[in-house]
Amino acid sequence: MATLTPKQREILEREAKILDVARPMVVREGYHGLNMDKIAEKVSYSKGTIYNHFSCKEEIIIALAVQNSAKRVQLFQKAAQFKGCSRHRMIAISAAAELFVRNYPDFFQFERILQLDSVREKTSEKRQSIIHNCEMQCMSIVAGVVRDAVASEDLELPKQFTPEKLVFGLWSLTSGAYSIAAASDALQQMGIDDPFETVRDHIAALLDGFNWQPISDQYDIDKLLKRIQKEVLNDE
Amino acid sequence: MATLTPKQREILEREAKILDVARPMVVREGYHGLNMDKIAEKVSYSKGTIYNHFSCKEEIIIALAVQNSAKRVQLFQKAAQFKGCSRHRMIAISAAAELFVRNYPDFFQFERILQLDSVREKTSEKRQSIIHNCEMQCMSIVAGVVRDAVASEDLELPKQFTPEKLVFGLWSLTSGAYSIAAASDALQQMGIDDPFETVRDHIAALLDGFNWQPISDQYDIDKLLKRIQKEVLNDE
DNA sequence: CTTCATTATTGACGGAGCGTCAAAAAAATC
DNA sequence: GATTTTTTTGACGCTCCGTCAATAATGAAG
Incomplete structure (x- = not known):
């Protein structure tokens, strides 16, 4: 429970990375500027993986607010x-x-x-x-x-x-x-x-x-x- | 200038009708609930005609606010x-x-x-x-x-x-x-x-x-x- | 090390919905 | 009645969301 496996670390880091990429997209281009395909491209993971972290676009926005x-x-x-x-x-x-x-x-x-x-x-x-x-x-x-x-x-x-x-x-x-x-x-x-x-x-x-x-x-x-x-x- | 042709009347009435149909859609289902195809269906005009009145979905929303x-x-x-x-x-x-x-x-x-x-x-x-x-x-x-x-x-x-x-x-x-x-x-x-x-x-x-x-x-x-x-x- | 099971990743695909535009219909003009 | 102008139409292209069967990676067991 105490320490994390490398895999778990990777997942956490990736989640942060997704949000880091998404934040300026929303800030600069608003709700419509947030694009799941673009995020996937920028973080170099597939769209499916993004959806493993966040069940929808809106969930990313609320995650940013939570931050x-x-x-x-x-x-x-x-x-x-x-x-x-x-x-x-x-x-x-x-x-x-x-x-x-x-x-x-x-x-x-x-x-x-x-x-x-x-x-x-x-x-x-x-x-x-x-x-x-x-x-x-x-x-x-x-x-x-x-x-x-x-x-x-x-x-x-x-x-x-x-x-x-x-x-x-x-x-x-x-x-x-x-x-x-x-x-x-x-x-x-x-x-x-x-x-x-x-x-x-x-x-x-x-x-x-x-x-x-x-x-x-x-x-x-x-x-x-x-x-x-x-x-x-x-x-x- | 004073009075309107029947055609102009029809256009004005249609515009009001579009907004009448759109209003409860936005009120009840929010921004995403406003659907151009549904509006067209409900007012019994084609989508193209709706777009003759309002250049986009957002324009309908602001028209409702203007009302x-x-x-x-x-x-x-x-x-x-x-x-x-x-x-x-x-x-x-x-x-x-x-x-x-x-x-x-x-x-x-x-x-x-x-x-x-x-x-x-x-x-x-x-x-x-x-x-x-x-x-x-x-x-x-x-x-x-x-x-x-x-x-x-x-x-x-x-x-x-x-x-x-x-x-x-x-x-x-x-x-x-x-x-x-x-x-x-x-x-x-x-x-x-x-x-x-x-x-x-x-x-x-x-x-x-x-x-x-x-x-x-x-x-x-x-x-x-x-x-x-x-x-x-x-x-x- | 190999085999098998489990978990994670991928991206092609289906579908929803916006906005367009060439063709058809209606109205206006001559 | 013919011709021009305006209006209407809805099929189509496009973008983008979210899914899921296929594939790859990881872990467990022998």
Whole structure:
């Protein structure tokens, strides 16, 4: 169980190689650019062998998404360990989310493709649940910080308003913004040259709206972000 | 120019018929479920005739989106005419946006498909710009209300923060939320049974965060929404 | 080392579905 | 009624997915 036979090694390496070849195809040419015959040609194995690894084209796309999905959890976990008050930890997680979008833009392209029912339908439950679990882990890290904030009385949520609802709002805001930013042309036209900065401002406003202490004018956001960068996200 | 020949009438009617047949195919079976041969069979015209109307499959999808895109502008325009303070007009527009999502969920499915570069690439500039213009009109209606708010001193934006940036935030929040809600399964799991209500709460929080007067605890949201419903959105 | 069984690889093939285009039909013009 | 123009048709070519019988490689046993 411990070590692998040469054959097993070869299979693992080949799987990685297939994905390495497929990734730029999808990134550069989108869903229709991913071509099973071309992959087979590029990795110098037959099409049948590719199908031994992935049951269909769509399965390759979700496998590419899986490759990145754990990274976000890892970044969120590190960010949540930031030493500071609850709000500052929340900011740290936002910074992690921004970093993830900047460093792994491919992931969101894969996700957009997988949003189509007719694509996702063809993918395996197994990989679907890996991605789903990563997402849920991220959400629950954020929810944890929100609960800490409530516990420490930095934040008082309205009646009936659960921490999960706040997470949903933050998640919507950021994912919506990054999705619009990717489509892009509209933003230029509106004079928004740094969407990331604007998202940060909106997160601050949203948290202020819930009166999550300390309010945004009570700390120096630039200094805070530098500290976050240095203390929990330095090696990215 | 004024009236149409019988032939021209027939062509227009046929175009509508094609879209009528295509719509449920896309809605029910997604991008892959749209099949040119099936359409031809269902409308009882040959495939070649379909291609006289639409240069490709993707063009049909964008035409379906175009069918709905003007409706949102219309709803936004009506909502912006709500008699009240700037913040209440903003709420009216949010209500219009919510109504649009509820009544025209298809539109967002088409939009998700068209977000894929490999799909949008194949569509005509003409239809792309129709949709783009509608979106821009909506944005500028919202921006107008924001500017009114600034002019009437209900709202003071931070330095460097343009009305367009606020629009971007609201747009991100709502489109992100509705997109997540459509994917759905995650929300149930988080105990969010009414995403629309949660979005409303977040919009309120965001506007509060910018200190847009009157703050949310200074008015009765339920009464306000009823008035909006009655006065500008009644016939929907 | 040889034989046999098991597993892995191959690529020709079937089939689905998009988009085309030469021929046929219909409409318009003279 | 003849001729030109426009419209319609559906068989066809093409691309690309996914399969599977045949072949090759690997491993086990004698």
